Amino acid sequence: MALGLCNFNKTGTNNNANKDALSNNYADLHEPLSFLQAKAEADRCLYCYDAPCITACPTSIDVPTFIHQIRSTNLTGSAKTILSQNIMGGTCSRACPTEILCEQACVLNVSEEQPVEIGLLQRFAVDSLFEKQAASQLEHPFKRAKLKEKRIAVIGAGPAGLACAHRASMLGYDVTVFEAKNKAGGLNEYGLAAYKMVDDFAQKEIEFLLQIGGIHIETGQKLGENLSLKSLCDDFDAVFTSVGLGLSNQLGINGEDDDRVIDAIEFIEAIRQSDDLSSLSVGNNVIVIGAGNTAIDAAIQSKRLGADNVTVVYRRGEESMSATQWEIDLARKNGVNFRFYSAPKSFENIQTHNSNTDTYTKTASLECDYMQLDDDGKLTTTGESYKLPTDMVLKAIGQKFDKSPFTELNIENGKLVVSNYQTSMKGLFAGGDCIASGSDLTVQAVEDGKQAAHAIDQYLSKNQYLSKNQYLSKNSNLSNLSEEK
Amino acid sequence: MANLNCKVAGIESINPFWLASAPPTDKYINVVRAFEAGWAGVVWKTLGEDPPVINMASRYGVHKNGNQHIVGINNIELISDRPLQINLDEIRRVRKEWPDRVIIGSMMAVIEEKAWKELAIAIAETGVQGLELNLGCPHGMCERGMGSAIGQVPEMVEKVTRWVKEVVDIPVFTKLTPNITNILWSAEAAQQGGADAVSLINTVNSIVSVDLDQMAPTPVVDGKGTHGGYCGTAVKPIALNMVAEISRNQPTKDLQISAIGGIETWRDAAEFIALGADGLQVCTAAMLYGFRIVDDMIAGLSDWMDEKGYASIDDFRGMAVGNTVDWNELNINYDTKAFIDPESCIECGRCHIACEDTSHQAIKFDVSKEGKRTFTVIDDECVGCNLCAHICPVPDCIEMRPVDNGLPHMTWPEHPLNPMNEQ
Numbered sequence: 001m002a003l004g005l006c007n008f009n010k011t012g013t014n015n016n017a018n019k020d021a022l023s024n025n026y027a028d029l030h031e032p033l034s035f036l037q038a039k040a041e042a043d044r045c046l047y048c049y050d051a052p053c054i055t056a057c058p059t060s061i062d063v064p065t066f067i068h069q070i071r072s073t074n075l076t077g078s079a080k081t082i083l084s085q086n087i088m089g090g091t092c093s094r095a096c097p098t099e100i101l102c103e104q105a106c107v108l109n110v111s112e113e114q115p116v117e118i119g120l121l122q123r124f125a126v127d128s129l130f131e132k133q134a135a136s137q138l139e140h141p142f143k144r145a146k147l148k149e150k151r152i153a154v155i156g157a158g159p160a161g162l163a164c165a166h167r168a169s170m171l172g173y174d175v176t177v178f179e180a181k182n183k184a185g186g187l188n189e190y191g192l193a194a195y196k197m198v199d200d201f202a203q204k205e206i207e208f209l210l211q212i213g214g215i216h217i218e219t220g221q222k223l224g225e226n227l228s229l230k231s232l233c234d235d236f237d238a239v240f241t242s243v244g245l246g247l248s249n250q251l252g253i254n255g256e257d258d259d260r261v262i263d264a265i266e267f268i269e270a271i272r273q274s275d276d277l278s279s280l281s282v283g284n285n286v287i288v289i290g291a292g293n294t295a296i297d298a299a300i301q302s303k304r305l306g307a308d309n310v311t312v313v314y315r316r317g318e319e320s321m322s323a324t325q326w327e328i329d330l331a332r333k334n335g336v337n338f339r340f341y342s343a344p345k346s347f348e349n350i351q352t353h354n355s356n357t358d359t360y361t362k363t364a365s366l367e368c369d370y371m372q373l374d375d376d377g378k379l380t381t382t383g384e385s386y387k388l389p390t391d392m393v394l395k396a397i398g399q400k401f402d403k404s405p406f407t408e409l410n411i412e413n414g415k416l417v418v419s420n421y422q423t424s425m426k427g428l429f430a431g432g433d434c435i436a437s438g439s440d441l442t443v444q445a446v447e448d449g450k451q452a453a454h455a456i457d458q459y460l461s462k463n464q465y466l467s468k469n470q471y472l473s474k475n476s477n478l479s480n481l482s483e484e485k
Numbered sequence: 486m487a488n489l490n491c492k493v494a495g496i497e498s499i500n501p502f503w504l505a506s507a508p509p510t511d512k513y514i515n516v517v518r519a520f521e522a523g524w525a526g527v528v529w530k531t532l533g534e535d536p537p538v539i540n541m542a543s544r545y546g547v548h549k550n551g552n553q554h555i556v557g558i559n560n561i562e563l564i565s566d567r568p569l570q571i572n573l574d575e576i577r578r579v580r581k582e583w584p585d586r587v588i589i590g591s592m593m594a595v596i597e598e599k600a601w602k603e604l605a606i607a608i609a610e611t612g613v614q615g616l617e618l619n620l621g622c623p624h625g626m627c628e629r630g631m632g633s634a635i636g637q638v639p640e641m642v643e644k645v646t647r648w649v650k651e652v653v654d655i656p657v658f659t660k661l662t663p664n665i666t667n668i669l670w671s672a673e674a675a676q677q678g679g680a681d682a683v684s685l686i687n688t689v690n691s692i693v694s695v696d697l698d699q700m701a702p703t704p705v706v707d708g709k710g711t712h713g714g715y716c717g718t719a720v721k722p723i724a725l726n727m728v729a730e731i732s733r734n735q736p737t738k739d740l741q742i743s744a745i746g747g748i749e750t751w752r753d754a755a756e757f758i759a760l761g762a763d764g765l766q767v768c769t770a771a772m773l774y775g776f777r778i779v780d781d782m783i784a785g786l787s788d789w790m791d792e793k794g795y796a797s798i799d800d801f802r803g804m805a806v807g808n809t810v811d812w813n814e815l816n817i818n819y820d821t822k823a824f825i826d827p828e829s830c831i832e833c834g835r836c837h838i839a840c841e842d843t844s845h846q847a848i849k850f851d852v853s854k855e856g857k858r859t860f861t862v863i864d865d866e867c868v869g870c871n872l873c874a875h876i877c878p879v880p881d882c883i884e885m886r887p888v889d890n891g892l893p894h895m896t897w898p899e900h901p902l903n904p905m906n907e908q
Binding site for chain 2 (some may be wrong): 036046047052054108
């Protein structure tokens, strides 16, 4: 979907930066570890017992073991340890906010104020396996169980869907994954910042994951358009939905429909899908509205694309931002400014007439209310406001679940209600950002997909036997049994 | 600054640090560089009768710890592979140029009186302050009836030492091999032969690793490997024990000791001296880091001595010998319990799993609702083994606290449960 691209291409200023400089700006955020660096870092790990980093990982990767395997130079074994818990360990090692997950739990924070670089070590191990595979056609490290002759449909080829597909295939099911976009990967492909996922890693990972066999991906299949939930439920033995959050939140301010006001995720997607960053345009005065990691990603990428001024506008204070401190610091290092306690009020186009040349210049501004916390800690406006000049506004105020295809299901707080990944509809399971556990984290989505595959397996294994009602209806002469009971 | 001068077998030395007979002392240029760096003496690389031996490529295998630091080297190099006269001329030259430094001539020959005597005289004539008899090499030379082939037979140790003592009037150091069952047998034999000092340990016979691609021990020489001599910090514990055995053995307690074996820091040096060493020899540390490694050996030893108030090496020499006793002399009623300081504990759990799996199930592991992990010693189960205290990555977090159990000092021979006490 290149809509976003079109939008900001029209409104942005031309980008004069040359292609090489730009691709440099979008190079790997973290240099991968060399073998020697990885060995040295692995040696810092204390090999804790029942380690806190395992607990802190949503997919429960056995971190001390995989690091120990790097130490013993069993790199393939190390990658298998990671991937057996998290088939997208490669993406997670690049995209996880490790500073609030495994690395936050590392006991070395206490003794050395510097955790083991678990994320970088994980990337080292997984990349080693991928490189070895590329070089020698090493077999896929996981095998499929005896085929069960049952079919599972997965809706959405994001991390939850693909993790579910892979685990289901391992368990012996054939899986068809239906994806609305024209590439699989979900946010791994479209939503993560470009400098976190260099070298087309999302697609490489999918290629790896599909090696297991038994997984078929159909792209361009959108629920409610050319795909029906009901027919999927009819055609497959079980369905897993991992459609993510399909709708963007709205600011509800004047001028929001202006074509200079763009969804941040569309902006990021356009960058991710671009073959030539110099063909993209970006504003000179970019304002990013929001406080999460998407806001930070959008802000940094605007700056790196050549914007002069990038300002993140947030209605509360820095301490309330959901972006991690590491991400906020990264933004500051990249020259991003922050305006806190600023609530966007309206976007206005301004036309200025130059009498000398008799030409009109079109500029715009975003007006924000100054906010404050009252004595009860409630956010209120101070009654004062200010205007920021801008030529591009990126909205990163969150996405929401598109309920429209799921009207018959139980939904609470805007998300699907599940019990052990089973929705209120029999045989329909759900995971990822569209359920309540979803925390916008790839790693949580992978865990959901993996666990849902097991839940589906349990469900389908039980289904091998007729339920009591089915049994009774087929043997009507015994129907009084249920009455007696 | 403490006075580091010392005397080994009567030889004055400006500090206790000599380079051992090995590749670093093979020729003029190395030895001069060593003296320039501050080493007090060298034991010249072992000389043999002409024609010189021929060495192999490669010569070293290594044992690394997890941090990629070499903890041990294994070598299959033989003695000096240069003609005897070149070595003698170079020794003479360095002796003249560095009169305040020590050169000991190391030598090796087959078990023939004439060979030992002629070689000893030739080397002594260069002006070396002493001779060292290499009876230790565990590889190559022993297959020709030299090195450890002699050192492993106490009668031969005695005989060779006596032969050399009969023809020279400079101190003779007999270098002992650790590849024996009891170091005292060869130490006493050397003493019987008239040795002025013993040097120990020579290298430990070893295969340091196997190349799993070539399926051969390292170093691999054209597809095959052989056992070699192991040295470096890994062998220090073996050397400390052998030095201590000689120091606390009544007949050999006054025998001069030139201690060798994994000395890499001033602390290693102090430990050997505390166990009775008169002088020290170093090789591997220099091979790994260069001659500059002696800087901190000198500075560190001196600073430590200042802190402790030891004015000279003799002030603390042998001070640990009296406290090195047989197991039977230890107090069996002494008890300690581990105590884990909850303030400095970083919750890694290493103590718990070590105790739980391999020791006495004496460390309790609790997790609070908030996820705080607490490790507590169960005193009734703790036997005071101190494994946990060693494993703990935080210095001083686990303390072994002596327990006042009211029991008297008692050794095993005195213990009522000792079956020997039944009568």
